[in-house]
Amino acid sequence: MQHRLLLAAALLVSTSAAWAQVPVPAAKQSKATVLTGATLHIGNGQVVEGAAVAFNEGKITYVGPATGFNAGGTAYETVNVSGKHIYPGMILPNSQIGLNEVESVRATLDQQEVGLFNPNVRSVVAYNTDSDITPTLRSNGVLMAQITPVGGMISGSSSVVQLDAWNWEDALVKADAGIHLRWPAMVQQSPDNSPQVAQRRQARQQGLQELEALLAEAKVYKDQKNDRQNLKLASLGGLFDGSKKLFIHADYGKEIVESVRFAQKAGVKQLVIVGGGDALVVADFLKENSIPVIYSGVHALPARAGDDVYLPYKMPGMLQQAGVLFCLDYDASLHGSRNLPFIAGTAVAFGLSKEQAISSVTLNAAKILGVDKQVGSVEVGKDASLVVSEGDILDMRTNKISHAFIQGRQLNLTDKQKYLYDKFNGKYQGDSKAEVGK
Known part of the structure; x- marks a missing residue:
C-alpha cells in the first residue's frame, strides 16, 4: 500500500512539472x-x-x-x-491549431465531423487553449489564428481567435464568420471509358446537386419565420446577406471559376478562395469579382511537371503585381505553423517587397478574415x-x-x-x- 502511495505521489509531481x-x-x-x-x-x-x-x-x-x-x-x-x-x-489563417495535437493519438483529434454537409459544426467550441503547439507560434510572432474544420463537402464554420486565453470563449475575436466548402475535384474523361471514372463523375455531380439544393433551401429558410429551428439551414443564412463569408477550398483554375460561379448563382455575397494553386491563371477573373485568396503553397512543389520549379516561391509576388488581394497560410504541417513568417520571407527573396510580405501575414489576413478594424x-x-x-x-x-x-x-x-x-x-x-x- 505504501509503495502505491509513493508511486501516485511521484506521478503527481511529474504531472505538475509537465504542466509547469x-x-x-x-x-x-x-x-x-x-x-x-x-x-x-x-x-x-x-x-x-x-x-x-x-x-x-x-x-x-x-x-x-x-x-x-x-x-x-x-x-x-x-x-x-x-x-x-x-x-x-501575425495571423495564421486556415489552421487546425487547438483541434489537432498528436496525429497518432485519436483522442487529441477533433478537427473533423462525419457526414458530407456539416455547416452547423462550430470548430471553435472544440478549440483547446492548452495546446503545446500554440506557445511555439507566439514565440515566432504569430498571435492569432483562424480555427478551421476539415472533412466533407461543407466542413463547418471557422472562427478567429487570439492565442493567449484560458478557454475558447476568452480567445474569441470573431465567431463563426465563415463557412468552409471543399470543392470536389474535377474528374478527367477516361480514354477507355473506365466504369470507375464514370462512377466518380456521377458521384461528383450528385454531390453538387445536393449542395445546390441545400443552399437554395437555406436561402428560402432565411427569409421565412420558422417555429422550429433547423441548425443546418440557419447556419448558412449569413452567406446570403454578407454577414458570413464562404471559404472555397480549390486549387485548379477551372475548379476556382466553376465554384465561384456556382456560389454566385446561389446568392452567396462574399467569397474567399483557399489554396489557390492556379490563382495566377485566373487572376483577372478573381480581381474582376473582388475575390481574395488565402494562398497555401509557397513551400510546395509546382503542380505541373512543366512549371518553373520556383513558381510557388514567386506566386505571392505575381499575385501582388496582378492586383489580387491575398494572404499566406502554412498548410505543410500543423507543428510547422510557427514558420509562417519564414514563408513570407521566402516570398521576399522571389519578388515580394519586405513590407508587402509583412502585410501578407498581418493586415491582408485581417481584411480577408474580417477583423481588420480591430487588428x-x-x-x-x-x-x-x-x-x-x-x-x-x-x-x-x-x-x-x-x-x-x-x-x-x-x-x-x-x-x-x-x-x-x-x-x-x-x-x-x-x-x-x-x-x-x-
Whole structure:
C-alpha cells in the first residue's frame, strides 16, 4: 500500500512539472505602456524609424516618431526597444491549431465531423487553449489564428481567435464568420471509358446537386419565420446577406471559376478562395469579382511537371503585381505553423517587397478574415496586439521575439522547445568535459 502511495505521489509531481511548461495566460493590462526607439513596421506598407507605440487598456493610443509622443497626463511605463523592430501580431489563417495535437493519438483529434454537409459544426467550441503547439507560434510572432474544420463537402464554420486565453470563449475575436466548402475535384474523361471514372463523375455531380439544393433551401429558410429551428439551414443564412463569408477550398483554375460561379448563382455575397494553386491563371477573373485568396503553397512543389520549379516561391509576388488581394497560410504541417513568417520571407527573396510580405501575414489576413478594424496593423484605436523582434521577423536567423502583447497584455514567451533547450543545455554545459557515453 505504501509503495502505491509513493508511486501516485511521484506521478503527481511529474504531472505538475509537465504542466509547469504551459505558460499561464497573461493578466489584463494594468498600466499604460509605451515602446520607444524601435523601427516600426505598421503593416500597411509604412515604416517609421525611431518610433513610439503607446497603448492603454488594451488599445493603441499613439503611433509615430518617439519625439512626438505626449503622455497627456497619463503615467506611461516606458520600455526602451531601441535597435529592435515592432510589428503587428501575425495571423495564421486556415489552421487546425487547438483541434489537432498528436496525429497518432485519436483522442487529441477533433478537427473533423462525419457526414458530407456539416455547416452547423462550430470548430471553435472544440478549440483547446492548452495546446503545446500554440506557445511555439507566439514565440515566432504569430498571435492569432483562424480555427478551421476539415472533412466533407461543407466542413463547418471557422472562427478567429487570439492565442493567449484560458478557454475558447476568452480567445474569441470573431465567431463563426465563415463557412468552409471543399470543392470536389474535377474528374478527367477516361480514354477507355473506365466504369470507375464514370462512377466518380456521377458521384461528383450528385454531390453538387445536393449542395445546390441545400443552399437554395437555406436561402428560402432565411427569409421565412420558422417555429422550429433547423441548425443546418440557419447556419448558412449569413452567406446570403454578407454577414458570413464562404471559404472555397480549390486549387485548379477551372475548379476556382466553376465554384465561384456556382456560389454566385446561389446568392452567396462574399467569397474567399483557399489554396489557390492556379490563382495566377485566373487572376483577372478573381480581381474582376473582388475575390481574395488565402494562398497555401509557397513551400510546395509546382503542380505541373512543366512549371518553373520556383513558381510557388514567386506566386505571392505575381499575385501582388496582378492586383489580387491575398494572404499566406502554412498548410505543410500543423507543428510547422510557427514558420509562417519564414514563408513570407521566402516570398521576399522571389519578388515580394519586405513590407508587402509583412502585410501578407498581418493586415491582408485581417481584411480577408474580417477583423481588420480591430487588428492587423499598428494604428491608433486598434487592439495592442503586436510583437517586438531583435531583428527581421521574416528571417529565421534574426527572428528573435523579445516582447509580445495581445490586447495590451504582455505574454510569457516560454514554450516546450525553449524549456527542453534550457534543460539539456544546462546539463551538457555543466558536464562538457565528460566523455560521451559515460
